[in-house]
Amino acid sequence: MALDLDDRPEADRLYEIGLDGDVSEAIRRSQPAAQVVGSGTSTILWTRLHRPDDLQVLLDALSDYGITPCEIHESAGGSRPDRLPASGLADLSSARPPYCEVRIVGRLGAAVLHHLGWSHRVARTTVVRLRASRLGLRIVLAQLSTVTGVDYVVSLGILQSDPD
Secondary structure, eight states: OOOTTTTTTTEEEEEEEEEESOHHHHHHHOTTEEEEEEEEEEEEEEEESSSSSHHHHHHHHHTTTTOSSEEEEOOSSOGGGGHHHHHHHHGGSOOOOEEEEEEEEOOOOHHHHHHSSSSEEEEEEEEHHHHHHEHHHHHHHHHHHSSEEEEEEEEEEEEEOOOO
């Protein structure tokens, strides 16, 4: 999450939170002010990218099926500069390849998944929008973690207070 220039921890922000499973009713009971935006099934494909074109090969195969991913996430991979050995030189052969995750709306069939060759899982995600301060968000996430896993949290921006 990038910090806003006017970064005030106490300011209310609008957050979007993706939660594992269909937990709409649990959210409505525990966080009545939260807005349940939706709940849907998606297929998540993931792998470590060992060749530079691994992701493009997958995207081309999906395109052949007429499938467009809704999200693509890729880690930087390798060693972080703050975790280099004391000598300051990283052994590039031991660096981990980047992790990549591609999300597709809906459930792909077994034959397509086998053809694509990536690891996969089918997930149900409940998307919630919530107005909270950073401290309020931490409290909400702590409560939600007892019910379900948190897939992602995105700050949609600082909300302006209403003029008096």
